[in-house]
Amino acid sequence: MTPLEHKLRDRIGRSGPIPVSEFMAMALGDPVHGYYRKSDPLGAKGDFITGPEISQVFGELIGLWCVHCWQQAGAPNPVKLVELGPGRGTLMSDALRAVTTVHAFTEACDIHLVETSPVLRRCQELALKDHRVTWHEVLEHVPAGPELIIANEFFDALPIDQYQMTEAGWRLRCVGLNPAGDRFRFVTNHKAPDKTVLPPNLDGVPVGGLFEACPAGLQIAGTLGARMADEGIAALIIDYGHARSEAGETLQAVQNHTYCDVLTNVGEADLTAHVDFAALGSRAKQTGVRIYGPVPQGTFLTELGIEARTNQLAARANKRTATLLKTGAHRLIGADSMGMLFKVMALTGDGVSNPAGFESLLHQRTE
Numbered sequence: 430m431t432p433l434e435h436k437l438r439d440r441i442g443r444s445g446p447i448p449v450s451e452f453m454a455m456a457l458g459d460p461v462h463g464y465y466r467k468s469d470p471l472g473a474k475g476d477f478i479t480g481p482e483i484s485q486v487f488g489e490l491i492g493l494w495c496v497h498c499w500q501q502a503g504a505p506n507p508v509k510l511v512e513l514g515p516g517r518g519t520l521m522s523d524a525l526r527a528v529t530t531v532h533a534f535t536e537a538c539d540i541h542l543v544e545t546s547p548v549l550r551r552c553q554e555l556a557l558k559d560h561r562v563t564w565h566e567v568l569e570h571v572p573a574g575p576e577l578i579i580a581n582e583f584f585d586a587l588p589i590d591q592y593q594m595t596e597a598g599w600r601l602r603c604v605g606l607n608p609a610g611d612r613f614r615f616v617t618n619h620k621a622p623d624k625t626v627l628p629p630n631l632d633g634v635p636v637g638g639l640f641e642a643c644p645a646g647l648q649i650a651g652t653l654g655a656r657m658a659d660e661g662i663a664a665l666i667i668d669y670g671h672a673r674s675e676a677g678e679t680l681q682a683v684q685n686h687t688y689c690d691v692l693t694n695v696g697e698a699d700l701t702a703h704v705d706f707a708a709l710g711s712r713a714k715q716t717g718v719r720i721y722g723p724v725p726q727g728t729f730l731t732e733l734g735i736e737a738r739t740n741q742l743a744a745r746a747n748k749r750t751a752t753l754l755k756t757g758a759h760r761l762i763g764a765d766s767m768g769m770l771f772k773v774m775a776l777t778g779d780g781v782s783n784p785a786g787f788e789s790l791l792h793q794r795t796e
């Protein structure tokens with residue numbers, strides 16, 4: 430058993446099964462043994478790889494996207510560039526390099542990172558050593574005012590609740606112990622969940638079927654919406670997930686680029702769940718903010734010019750780097766890799782009515 434498994438076993442032994450969200454929160458965020466607290470999980474040598482780690486073009490295009498929104502909003506000065514869960518700081522560093530020639534922006538811009546992992550904060554410090562950066566534990570600590578907020582593969586790491594259909598109806602799924610007390614197992618509790626957490630389209634889900642909800646994600650979507658509707662410029666959410674709320678189980682554990690059991694190696698494997706973009710969008714919309722998307726990541730990056738920029742870099746690079754750039758771009762936009770599964774949604778304030786990358790949705794826009 431890992432140290433965290435001992436801690437969890439004691440806790441469940443003392444006070445009974447805990448909701449999946451509590452299990453996930455401890456597995457990822459326990460101050461001593463949590464997955465994100467103790468190591469850098471990213472990159473080829475880590476457990477998983479993300480868009481900015483695949484190609485520098487990813488962060489560059491997002492930097493340009495931010496400047497385009499900022500200009501539409503009348504180029505406010507000062508402006509904050511905020512990132513939620515910045516990993517190694519690669520996206521932010523690539524974004525800032527891409528906009529260095531837009532002096533009015535770089536001079537107006539303060540960088541704020543929302544990050545809970547001390548290990549990753551150190552990586553970010555290194556990646557952004559030439560910039561003025563302020564770190565925060567939560568978004569609420571970032572001062573108000575005109576801002577651009579980026580969240581890439583942040584929402585998928587937030588704890589989810591699972592509800593399971595039983596003979597008696599929907600029940601909260603929890604993590605308990607087997608009779609010998611030496612292994613974790615899923616159980617359901619006896620209380621019916623509050624009706625408001627389940628969407629109306631779940632009729633017909635058979636016994637055993639699951640629905641996942643992310644209360645922490647909804648809370649942050651509400652905060653993002655309120656901030657954008659107030660003085661904000663734009664927020665960009667990129668993640669893997671679904672455009673409609675639907676039943677299904679997506680909670681997964683990944684260690685060393687391989688899927689593993691969610692209930693074993695707790696604290697050593699990354700735990701994530703697909704993001705329910707419909708749920709995030711409808712929570713944010715309650716604040717009156719404009720919502721664009723979600724659109725597939727492949728569509729978004731293609732509209733921003735990923736191919737032209739990749740070809741431009743490849744033409745100047747040696748053969749090996751040119752191949753890496755091209756396979757990286759394919760991985761980001763290809764329908765068979767990240768291009769369809771990953772989605773992009775923007776929330777914009779009053780000044781921004783035409784964020785780049787969402788042209789394909791022009792006629793379906795929800796306001």
Ligand code: SAH
Nearest residue numbers: 465479514515516543544545546581582586
């Ligand atoms: N955006 C980065 C990293 C994605 S991994 C990239 O694309 O490469 C998820 C990131 O979110 C990590 O930096 C992790 O430490 C951070 N994180 C996870 N839960 C968090 C929380 N509750 N608050 C702030 N940051 C969190």
